[in-house]
Amino acid sequence: MTANFDSAFLTEMRRDLLRFARLQLRDNALAEDTVQEAIAGALAGGREFAGRSALKTWVFAILRNKIVDAIRERSRSINVSALSVDEEAMDETFDGLFKPNAHWQPESRPADWGDPEAALNQEQFWAVFETCLEHLPANTARVFMMREFLEFDTDEVCAELKISTSNCHVILHRARTGLRRCLEKNWFASGGASC
Amino acid sequence: MLTCKEVTHLLSEGQDRKLTVAERVRLEMHLLICSGCSNFGRQMNFLRSACRRYVDRRSRGHDRAD
């Protein structure tokens, strides 16, 4: 079946999957292994695929499960709720957006992004989006991506990573406000792609 | 009345759990008079759709070329 898929397609698929796995695992070697296993698993199953998309969707489904397994494995040895310097810095930056009475500083008040959905059709937006995700601290990113990319319920995320529900909410809030700021600074405030 | 900082937490949690009626009422009242938090709320929704689309792009690749 491999013969149906040219090497350019397989290379591109591998690259896409690797990027996705790296974002979440934050470990190149582990990401490489996970993607390799997912592709090998998909092709070894003796399944017929209707086309490239069908193969990719299938490999991706396997990859998701493998990423979850890897995160689960890792959560035994790391404390997801421990704050790194980066996470503390994010919290300080966020607090700095507010006046002492906890209302927005005039210059930090979230702006109207207009029609942000239009950005979703622009290649350059996705490069910015990916960079912003890469900038999230590892533990914050792990919780956020389990929720948003692997589509776990918040309760499942907390249970898998052994953190309290309230802590889960704090971490997701930190991730979202961080991403929001990053996108605002690097895309929406700068007027998006200059075209 | 809720502070803007509290509102950002409720708007984020609203993506993850069903807010109570009391929370929703207090939230709506704040959003009526606060453009900053209203924008923040729309941006949270946008983040959710961007994440969905991102996964779609990564998992399906360039369908149009098929």
Ligand SMILES: [Zn+2]
């Ligand atoms: Zn407000």
